[in-house]
Amino acid sequence: MDLLIQSPSVDHLIDLKLEELKQRPEGKVLSMVGLEPAKLKPLILPFIGGFGNSLSQISADAFGVSEVFNAENLRKEIDNLMTEKLKELTPQAVKALLERVIRHHLGWLIVWGNVFGGIIGIISKAAHYS
Structure with missing residues (x-):
């Protein structure tokens, strides 16, 4: 105050x-x-x-x-919500979630890795480093 x-x-x-x-x-x-x-x-x-x-x-x-x-009631409500969410997470749901995240983020990593690898390959071929 x-x-x-x-x-x-x-x-x-x-x-x-x-x-x-x-x-x-x-x-x-x-x-x-x-x-x-x-x-x-x-x-x-x-x-x-x-x-x-x-x-x-x-x-x-x-x-x-x-x-x-009330802080105690709020804590209890959050605990109940977290418990319900954890019950919903089956091993299959966790696997699907991880696969979706990996495909989304690592997919771009694969694309850009190929792009930069190609560029490096072209530069090394042009510079006769093979």
Whole structure:
């Protein structure tokens, strides 16, 4: 949360809000007392940091975020999905998958190997290296 508070976008937002405060009657009262709203910025940042942490926890509780994004439930769900996928992988399915990958990637290796081999053969024949 502290990194968010110290970000340039939040800093700019605070400056804008302090400028708005300066135009309102409350800001004029502060100016009459001798406090410019811009001078309040060093006092506001720690307050916002502490308030932000509490507010994020209250918001998470209010919206039930901890129930939806519960880490333990998420781990269990991922474990179940991985178990189901592993059950689907029979030896034949693994063999087919590997063959498909090898044909796709090594097929081009064979083609380019033949092309470069041919080029090297032509160059060596032209240079009389046989």
